[in-house]
Amino acid sequence: MSKNDCCTCGAANAMQAFKGRSFNVNFKQLNRVVHGLDGHECTECAEIEFDAPSAELYAQAGDELVEDAKRVMAEEMKRIRRKLHFTQKNAVQLLSGGGHNAFSRYERAEVEPPKPLFVLMRLLDRHPELVRELQAINECADINALLVQKQQQREN
Template structure:
């Protein structure tokens, strides 16, 4: 392995070889370490360039992480929904307002749940007592009272 120019910053002879290094593959705050990678690193801009076998292993690890993350999220959505005693239909009505089979698609890993919904499900998993609060908020009783008040102010 010899030095060569960086394709990113064009610094001459700045790409230095490395062997056996580990790099993290990231996807939506989830990560996986890939070990024993070889390639070059730019001394000027820190750009990384893997050799062909390392690039293939790194890319494959990234693809696997995405698939694994989707399946873990799907399994979590299903587990939490069942823990909270929601049907797929009631979960949609209470939590997302999405299509009638949205949770079915989330739970089969066909579609990733929106991040706010996934965060809400995880929060409810940790604090199931909040389900009653969520149901009360969803009924909009307090908002309807504010709307009546606003209407009364207009007519005064």
């Protein structure tokens, strides 16, 4: 295998040099553009191999994107929780059922909140009137009524 053969697909002499290109770094649905990267691209399978400085730059941009995303999510969780007038303890009890320190860890960006919880928080931010309905659902009055009804059917 020569220096210009692709390591991924094995195509002979397929690795073509590029300089100064831009690539996207992706994390979940977020992305960041990294400019000025050098390396090689396979003309057959499109495999990319960055040179060492470009690989370092690309990796650093990815790490920064992850950390920035965690901080933004943490700030959003805190902002929305406060907007809804929840304590961290209330938020855990009502929304997640997680441990007593869960929201504290989310808001300090120590732990990424579960996606369904983050989506629910953003939905409540847009529709705070749903908080009362959420509280009613959390009380399980409707489920208790169904259980009583089921028990009565068994007894008849």
